[in-house]
Amino acid sequence: GAVVSQHPSRVICKSGTSVKIECRSLDFQATTMFWYRQFPKQSLMLMATSNEGSKATYEQGVEKDKFLINHASLTLSTLTVTSAHPEDSSFYICSARPAGYTSTDTQYFGPGTRLTVL
Amino acid sequence: QQQVKQSPQSLIVQKGGISIINCAYENTAFDYFPWYQQFPGKGPALLIAIRPDVSEKKEGRFTISFNKSAKQFSLHIMDSQPGDSATYFCAASRYGGSQGNLIFGKGTKLSVKP
Numbered sequence: 001g002a003v004v005s006q007h008p009s010r011v012i013c014k015s016g017t018s019v020k021i022e023c024r025s026l027d028f029q030a031t032t033m034f035w036y037r038q039f040p041k042q043s044l045m046l047m048a049t050s051n052e053g054s055k056a057t058y059e060q061g062v063e064k065d066k067f068l069i070n071h072a073s074l075t076l077s078t079l080t081v082t083s084a085h086p087e088d089s090s091f092y093i094c095s096a097r098p099a100g101y102t103s104t105d106t107q108y109f110g111p112g113t114r115l116t117v118l
Numbered sequence: 119q120q121q122v123k124q125s126p127q128s129l130i131v132q133k134g135g136i137s138i139i140n141c142a143y144e145n146t147a148f149d150y151f152p153w154y155q156q157f158p159g160k161g162p163a164l165l166i167a168i169r170p171d172v173s174e175k176k177e178g179r180f181t182i183s184f185n186k187s188a189k190q191f192s193l194h195i196m197d198s199q200p201g202d203s204a205t206y207f208c209a210a211s212r213y214g215g216s217q218g219n220l221i222f223g224k225g226t227k228l229s230v231k232p
Contacts, residue, residue, distance in 0.1 A: 006161075034219070043207060043222045044162070093161045106152070107220060109161035 003027055004096050006110035013084055014118055021079045021113045023094030029074035030096035034107060035067075038091040050077050074099060084117045091115075121145055122210050124223025131230050137195040139226045141208035144189065148210040152220070153182065153193045156205045165206075166193070198230045 050071035152167035
């Protein structure tokens with residue numbers, strides 16, 4: 001149980017285009033989903049936190065107009081990188097926290113999406 | 119300001135040996151300390167986690183030791199195997215916070231030599 005999927009797993013796009021990444025909790029409902037960014041050989045950096053049905057909370061330094069997050073249902077959150085540029089190339093990872101958690105902060109991570117902007 | 123410091127950055131261990139990775143935190147409000155294992159090109163997977171009301175937790179070959187007074191916790195991998203070769207991240211968070219965000223260490227790349 002507690003499987004999180006991401007689609008696509010890998011995407012290559014031209015500079016200036018927009019890319020949408022989906023994050024789905026397959027066997028549980030997630031009121032909260034998190035989006036991370038990871039550069040090669042570095043740690044995960046939290047970009048934003050999304051709660052179902054409300055606006056995402058962005059970390060300092062993350063452009064909300066560039067990284068659009070939608071959490072329209074309890075099993076799906078999307079991250080759209082708008083007008084992507086080469087510096088946006090990175091590994092994007094989502095995680096989901098099960099609804100109704102009370103005693104654990106467990107987050108279940110997706111497999112990640114490798115974005116390459118040419 | 120990095121709130122979770124992890125060491126070493128890389129670690130090479132012989133098969134059958136013990137791998138030890140250490141983390142130190144600064145925020146005394148943290149009360150949940152998980153360890154994640156990440157293979158190249160994959161997302162992190164939860165290995166084991168501990169809360170500060172216990173000093174040690176063991177699951178199979180993996181053990182977390184927790185020292186609340188020193189604000190340190192460590193991961194011990196007993197009988198290390200080549201399949202354990204991966205990057206390990208410690209993390210910390212504050213349950214009850216508005217978001218319970220995880221703060222990650224910088225990671226330790228473990229290589230287990232056959």
